[in-house]
Amino acid sequence: MEMWRHEAGRLGWAAGCGPALALVVAAAVAALTAGDGAGRPQVSLVLITGLEALLPLAVAMAATSVVATDRARELHLSLPTRYATVLGRRLGVLAGATSAAAVAFTGVLWAAGLWSGPPVVASPLLWAPAMAWLGGLAVFIALLTRSLLLATTAAGGVWLAQQLFASGFAAHDWARPLYLFPVSRLGAYPGWMTDRLVLTATIAPFAAGVLILLRRPERMLTEEEA
Numbered sequence: 001m002e003m004w005r006h007e008a009g010r011l012g013w014a015a016g017c018g019p020a021l022a023l024v025v026a027a028a029v030a031a032l033t034a035g036d037g038a039g040r041p042q043v044s045l046v047l048i049t050g051l052e053a054l055l056p057l058a059v060a061m062a063a064t065s066v067v068a069t070d071r072a073r074e075l076h077l078s079l080p081t082r083y084a085t086v087l088g089r090r091l092g093v094l095a096g097a098t099s100a101a102a103v104a105f106t107g108v109l110w111a112a113g114l115w116s117g118p119p120v121v122a123s124p125l126l127w128a129p130a131m132a133w134l135g136g137l138a139v140f141i142a143l144l145t146r147s148l149l150l151a152t153t154a155a156g157g158v159w160l161a162q163q164l165f166a167s168g169f170a171a172h173d174w175a176r177p178l179y180l181f182p183v184s185r186l187g188a189y190p191g192w193m194t195d196r197l198v199l200t201a202t203i204a205p206f207a208a209g210v211l212i213l214l215r216r217p218e219r220m221l222t223e224e225e226a
Contacts, residue, residue, distance in 0.1 A: 019098040022058035023105050026050020044116040047109055048126070049184040051102060051117075053163070056130040056180065059098050060138040060155040066090050067139055068148035084214035091139070095131075102127050117183050118192065125196040130180040133199060134159065136206035143213040178202065 030046040142151035169179040177198035
């Protein structure tokens with residue numbers, strides 16, 4: 001437990017609290033929407049959007065910061081514990097804390113009668129595939145380029161493009177499984193669960209790329225660290 005507490009502390013407050021803060025922002029916007037006289041469907045859509053869209057973006061930014069801004073990486077490479085193991089633990093803490101927050105948020109929405117997503121049993125498919133896909137992309141680019149700017153720009157650019165061109169993804173059967181935010185932007189459609197499973201499978205190339213890059217952790221050293 002001491003080790004995991006240490007890794008949680010090493011995440012930093014910004015990375016550790018970012019995903020939960022995204023859900024708080026969604027709840028605040030939903031409260032303002034309700035205060036302006038919006039009905040329950042509109043309020044529910046705002047909350048679902050926070051869970052499906054804002055949460056994955058926050059996780060991607062947090063994961064990038066964990067990878068790209070870690071201090072004393074050259075010291076890590078001299079220790080018995082591999083840096084890949086340390087990095088994996090920290091990303092695992094981030095994923096676990098985010099998942100717990102998402103499940104709790106889902107439970108609150110369901111109890112309040114504001115849940116308009118898929119059946120609650122399948123609710124992790126609403127946010128988990130998008131979170132893993134966008135986070136995997138961000139971590140891969142951060143490891144490949146050793147640049148916080150490039151990694152955050154790539155993840156943010158993909159997120160924005162999918163928000164702007166939702167109708168384009170919906171119009172093509174081959175592109176629809178790759179769309180990250182189908183419930184909040186496209187509504188329910190037949191085959192949603194299959195598409196989410198296909199999206200989950202496409203995370204494999206990112207995972208493989210991350211594992212390959214972590215086999216040569218010295219590549220992550222910048223000129224100043226080397």
